[in-house]
Amino acid sequence: MDKIKIGxxxxxxxxxxxxxxxxxxxxxxxxxxxxDYYGDDKSIQKQKNNLLKKSEEFNIKLFENFEEMISSNLIDALVIASINPLHYNQIKLAIDFNKPVLVEKPLLTNLDELEKIQELCNEKNFKLFPGHNFVYRKSVQLAKKVIEEGNLGEIIHSSFVSTHTIPEEHAFGWRSKKSLSFGGALMDSGHHLVYQSLFLLGKPKKIHGFVSNKVLHNMDGEDLAQISMVYPDNSIAFLMQSWTTNHSGILNGINIMGTDGSLSITDGLYFNGKKIDNDFDYKNSFVNQANAFTDFILF
Structure with missing residues (x-):
């Protein structure tokens, strides 16, 4: 079988x-x-230089723009890792050419776009794969199994916390501008917490959120966000994403407490305080995600 050719x-x-x-x-x-390109002439030239550098570093073909790539017979499927507001039109073109896509988070920037893309995918039987790489870490997969097998009993309370600083190029780059990011810390890094909470616990029945701009005052959006959630079984959870400090100590990670046990995902998976899995590697999550994407296409 010929390999799937990815752009x-x-x-x-x-x-x-x-x-x-x-x-x-x-x-x-x-x-x-x-x-694709955005910004002033200087920014665009820098982006073009970066494209050339990446093509040479990876030793792969450089396509001048998205339209050239999507229409090429050399490409079977795509990974869309462009800035957030470009996703919608790029996904629509991929649907037109019937080329499966893995799309980086956030998949889209608003619910109207999501509803339109869902409708097109259903109509065309199109294969769209969200880039939710953290759920492909073995620790997260095993945590789901622990929960589904009832080892925690009834879930009482959960927390999903990630707090860290970000590089200056991110704090002052496109992520700082709402016209390009369509949000702040929650829309960006916080996405990982949101989809992991959905993967492990399902949909809440009620949510209440707070956002704040505490440290990175140059940002249009929030650098700190918290969401409180209540689930259909009346368990409670909170989710917190911060770009304000590295002094988070033991707060970071996923913690789920039940009537019969607890689990934590930090540097691996802990069940009732005992470490039962070490696979929490960020890089390896992309290997697992790539495998899941090709399986999604083929099967």
């Missing part, structure tokens, strides 16, 4: 993780890269 859209740091994630994949290979 990467975007040249940010995350493109490296996607490229390396497919290296060990027996069913696919990355063969091309492209990006």
């Amino acid at each position: 990467i859209v975007g040249t940010g740091f995350i493109s490296d993780f996607h490229f390396n994630g497919f290296k060990k994949n027996p069913n696919a290979e990355v063969v091309g890269i492209t990006r």
Whole structure:
């Protein structure tokens, strides 16, 4: 069987993780890269230089723009890792050309876009795969199994916490501008917490959120966000994403408490205080995600 030929859209740091994630994949290979441009002439030239650098570093074909890549017979499927507001039109074009896509979080920037894309995917039987790499860590998969097998009893309370600083290039780059990011810390890093909470606990019946701009005052959006959630079984959870400090100590991670036991996901998976899995590697989550994406296409 011929390998699925993958094109990467975007040249940010995350493109490296996607490229390396497919290296060990027996069913696919990355063969091309492209990006779209934004900003002033100086910014656009920098982006073009970065595209050339990435194509040479990866030793893959450079496509001048998304339209050239999506229409090429050299490309079977795509990884969309462009800035947030570009996702909608890029997904629509991929649907037109019937080329499956793995789309970085956030998948889209608003509910109207989501409803339209859902409708198109259902109508065309199109394969769209959200880039929720953290759920492909073995520790998270095993945690779900622990919960589903009833080992925690009735779930009482859960917390999903991630607090850290971000590089200056991110704090002052496109993520700081709402016109390009469509949000702040919650829309960006906080997405990982949101989809992991959905994966492990399902949908809440009630939510209440707070956002604040505490430290990174140059940002249009929040650098600190908290969500409180109540679930259909009346268990309670909170989710907190912060870009304000590295002094988080033991707060970071996922903690779920039940009537019969508890689990924590930090540097691995702990069940009732005993470490039962070590696989929490960020890089490896992209390998597992790439495998899941190709399986999604093939099967």
